[in-house]
Amino acid sequence: MRTRKSARAGQYAALLAYLAFLALPFLWLVSTAFKPPRELAGLHPTWIPQDPTLANFRQAFDEQPLLRAALNSLLAAFSAAVVAVVLATPMAYVMARRRTALTRVASGWVVVSQAFPFVLLIIPLFLVLKNLRLIDSVPGLVMVYVVWALPFALWMLTGYVRAVPAELEEAAAVDGAGRLRILVSVTAPLLAPGIAATALFAFVTAWNEFFFALVLLKTPEKQTLPVVLTHFIGAEGVADLGPLAAAAFLATLPSLVVFAIIQRRITSGMLAGAVKN
Amino acid sequence: MTPVTEVSRPAPRAPDRSPRPRRAVDHGPWFLVLPALIPILVLSVGPLLYGILLAFTDAQSGRTEPTRWIGTLNFQDLLHDTLFWESFRIGLVWAVGVTVPQFLLALGLALLLHQDLKLRWLARALAIVPWAMPEVVVGIMWRLVYNTDAGILNETLRDLGLGGDRDWLSGLATALPAVIVVGVWAGMPQTTVALLAGLQNTPRELHEAAAVDGAGAWRRFRTVTWPAIRPVALAITALNLIWNFNSFALVYVLTNGGPGGRTRLPMLFAYEEAFRYGQFGYAAAMGCVMVAAVSVMLAVFLVGRLRGGDDA
Numbered sequence: 001m002r003t004r005k006s007a008r009a010g011q012y013a014a015l016l017a018y019l020a021f022l023a024l025p026f027l028w029l030v031s032t033a034f035k036p037p038r039e040l041a042g043l044h045p046t047w048i049p050q051d052p053t054l055a056n057f058r059q060a061f062d063e064q065p066l067l068r069a070a071l072n073s074l075l076a077a078f079s080a081a082v083v084a085v086v087l088a089t090p091m092a093y094v095m096a097r098r099r100t101a102l103t104r105v106a107s108g109w110v111v112v113s114q115a116f117p118f119v120l121l122i123i124p125l126f127l128v129l130k131n132l133r134l135i136d137s138v139p140g141l142v143m144v145y146v147v148w149a150l151p152f153a154l155w156m157l158t159g160y161v162r163a164v165p166a167e168l169e170e171a172a173a174v175d176g177a178g179r180l181r182i183l184v185s186v187t188a189p190l191l192a193p194g195i196a197a198t199a200l201f202a203f204v205t206a207w208n209e210f211f212f213a214l215v216l217l218k219t220p221e222k223q224t225l226p227v228v229l230t231h232f233i234g235a236e237g238v239a240d241l242g243p244l245a246a247a248a249f250l251a252t253l254p255s256l257v258v259f260a261i262i263q264r265r266i267t268s269g270m271l272a273g274a275v276k277n
Numbered sequence: 278m279t280p281v282t283e284v285s286r287p288a289p290r291a292p293d294r295s296p297r298p299r300r301a302v303d304h305g306p307w308f309l310v311l312p313a314l315i316p317i318l319v320l321s322v323g324p325l326l327y328g329i330l331l332a333f334t335d336a337q338s339g340r341t342e343p344t345r346w347i348g349t350l351n352f353q354d355l356l357h358d359t360l361f362w363e364s365f366r367i368g369l370v371w372a373v374g375v376t377v378p379q380f381l382l383a384l385g386l387a388l389l390l391h392q393d394l395k396l397r398w399l400a401r402a403l404a405i406v407p408w409a410m411p412e413v414v415v416g417i418m419w420r421l422v423y424n425t426d427a428g429i430l431n432e433t434l435r436d437l438g439l440g441g442d443r444d445w446l447s448g449l450a451t452a453l454p455a456v457i458v459v460g461v462w463a464g465m466p467q468t469t470v471a472l473l474a475g476l477q478n479t480p481r482e483l484h485e486a487a488a489v490d491g492a493g494a495w496r497r498f499r500t501v502t503w504p505a506i507r508p509v510a511l512a513i514t515a516l517n518l519i520w521n522f523n524s525f526a527l528v529y530v531l532t533n534g535g536p537g538g539r540t541r542l543p544m545l546f547a548y549e550e551a552f553r554y555g556q557f558g559y560a561a562a563m564g565c566v567m568v569a570a571v572s573v574m575l576a577v578f579l580v581g582r583l584r585g586g587d588d589a
Contacts, residue, residue: 015389015396018382022403025462026410028429029418040427047429087316090309098306106310109317114516115571116325117523119547120564123331123557124324147320150313208411210526215552226413230530239420241427248417252410259409260402 032245033057040241056242057250060232063243066250068221069228076138076213076224077206080145084153085199087146092157093187097166106154113151122215129216136218144212149202156201156266160194161187197265204255225251331561338555351562361563363538364546365570367453371542372522374453375460380514382461383468388502390469391476404466412463416530419459420446446532452539456531463527464520468513475509476502515578519571543567 027047032040034052039045060066095103125144126135134140164187172182210226217223220231229251232244259266332351336344355361386404390397407415422428423445435441445455479502487497503510525544528534534541534549543563551560 011389011392011394012396014385015394015400018386018389019396019400019403021462022400022406022466024429025418025422026406028422029414032421032427043426044435045427045429045432087313091313094306094309100306102306102310106314109322113321115519115568115575117544117547117564117567117571118525119544119551119560120328120568121321121324123551123561123564124327125320127327127336127557128320128324143320147316150317150321154313204409208409208413210411210413210529211548214529215548226411226526229411229413229417233417233420233530241421241424244417245421248414252414255409255411256406259405263405 029245029249032241033249035242037242056246059240060243060247060250063240064228064231064247065220066225066228066247069223069225070251072138072222073207073224073226076141076145077203079142080149080206081199081202083142083146084149084202085157085195088150088153088157088198089191089195092154093161093183095154096158096161107158110151110155118211122212126215135216136222138217138222141213141216141224144216145206145209148209148212149206152205153198153202156198157191157194160191160198163194164190193265197262200258200262201266204258208255328561329565331558332565333562334558336557336561338552338557340555344558347558351559352565354559355562355566360538361543361546364541364543365566367539367541368522368543368567369570370453371457371460371524371528371540372518374457375464375521376514376517378457378461379464379468379517380510383465383472384510386465386469387472387476388498390473404469406466407463408466408470410463412526413530415459415463416527419455419462420531423455447536449536449539452532452536456528456540459527459531460521460524464517468517471509471513472506475506479505511578511581515575518574522571522574523567 031047031049033056034054035045035049036051036053036055039050091106095106122144129135129140129143132140134143168186168190169182172186177186208226209224213224213227214230217227220228229244229247232247233239333346333348334344335347335350386400390400410418422430425431425442425444428445430445431441431443433441434443443451445451483501484497487501492500523544524542525548528540528542529545529548532540534545544567547560547563547567550556550563
């Protein structure tokens with residue numbers, strides 16, 4: 001396409017502005033994490049720490065049980081992702097391959113469930129979990145995460161199943177393969193990358209989740225990373241900036257790594273799920 | 278995306294049509310659906326209905342007397358609760374104030390990324406950062422940016438000679454705009470990615486044909502690009518509006534609803550009512566009012582979608 005030089009220059013200027021808007025806050029977080037207290041107290045902060053230090057990281061671990069919190073987060077997010085995908089995959093298969101009243105209602109539910117404010121879900125769940133003595137426990141949180149992850153897991157997986165040609169399964173059936181055999185040796189291998197992407201996406205969203213964890217977990221040793229991070233901010237909003245930045249930076253790394261791996265698949269999965277026929 | 282649509286049409290299944298394997302087919306779906314269906318019914322549909330019922334009771338946390346039905350008393354109280362309606366208004370301002378710039382900025386970025394520019398890879402890589410970050414970290418990060426003394430925003434303003442001693446998140450006038458900027462930042466990448474995928478479905482030949490016919494950039498956008506991305510744009514905007522209206526963590530970390538309630542979104546209000554003051558019934562009623570608001574948004578979206586059904 002022909003684009004004039006001036007238009008090109010304008011496009012690059014706009015792109016640079018976007019890059020700055022997206023990147024600078026994050027760079028500021030990283031910069032703050034490596035600054036000694038003296039620099040943070042001074043009035044003229046700089047982009048590059050004049051005297052970079054790792055002391056903030058050590059102090060962050062001393063102030064709050066970060067390791068414990070990271071383990072709790074890992075446990076909750078991993079269990080929720082595995083359980084959600086195991087439960088959702090068979091249903092997504094049916095939703096993609098058949099159109100019955102049930103699958104139509106299920107697709108409707110996936111959309112409607114996005115519209116409910118969590119507070120309306122968490123009050124009754126809080127009461128139910130309290131009766132089951134699962135308040136203030138990671139298993140209770142996992143149950144909530146599974147239910148919360150199911151709609152988007154179904155959504156994405158349905159898209160991935162649709163991308164596996166039904167003709168392949170039919171060909172296998174013509175060759176005399178049984179239903180289970182077809183699922184295991186034809187569909188599953190083609191679906192595996194989609195299942196992995198969905199599980200990783202569920203993992204990151206659970207790892208990042210804050211609201212349910214805040215409501216359900218009260219004991220400090222049981223809290224997940226996002227909840228513990230907020231403890232760095234005092235009642236009056238005063239925070240020890242260095243350790244706060246250091247801990248926040250560390251908590252983000254797993255999400256960034258996982259997201260970098262699955263980004264492309266996530267996009268295609270979300271949109272494939274959106275294609276109705 | 279197009280190939281996906283093509284393979285997903287309900288293809289005739291010769292083996293399934295024969296009488297013998299039919300039994301297996303009829304029972305198969307149930308067996309496959311139940312593992313997900315039971316948790317959804319028990320832990321999602323059930324609790325939501327229970328939550329709606331709670332709105333008509335005087336349920337409280339830690340009370341020994343049995344909970345009673347009180348009809349619509351909670352809703353009547355809510356009607357006169359000026360604090361809640363103020364919070365509701367703030368929620369709407371926030372939702373629209375975030376969603377609209379989010380969409381416009383995301384559309385601009387998506388159009389840029391669709392061009393053959395250098396540095397495109399960098400923008401794509403950076404775009405995942407806000408998306409992947411925990412909301413709590415996004416909040417913490419922007420607190421550092423907005424910090425009065427150690428923040429980069431004030432330092433930059435000082436360098437430019439534009440003041441730079443503002444306490445952005447505590448100022449009555451600046452708090453809501455400041456958190457709205459954060460909301461835009463946090464949600465922009467997801468919208469960009471969705472719009473970009475929509476753009477990639479635009480028929481390139483049409484675009485070129487329009488250019489040959491001498492159509493300007495705006496005309497080409499209006500007649501070729503927009504009709505192609507309209508369904509995606511509508512869907513992502515409706516979802517953004519709902520998600521933003523229901524959002525919690527960002528503002529909780531940034532201002533916790535302050536100063537003086539200026540950023541107290543409805544979710545923060547309902548959270549405090551339920552889990553600080555223990556008023557479960559009253560908070561559930563607030564949740565119901567929020568559902569009603571969201572339903573109106575969804576209805577508007579669906580009407581828009583139906584109306585655009587011919588050209589979408």
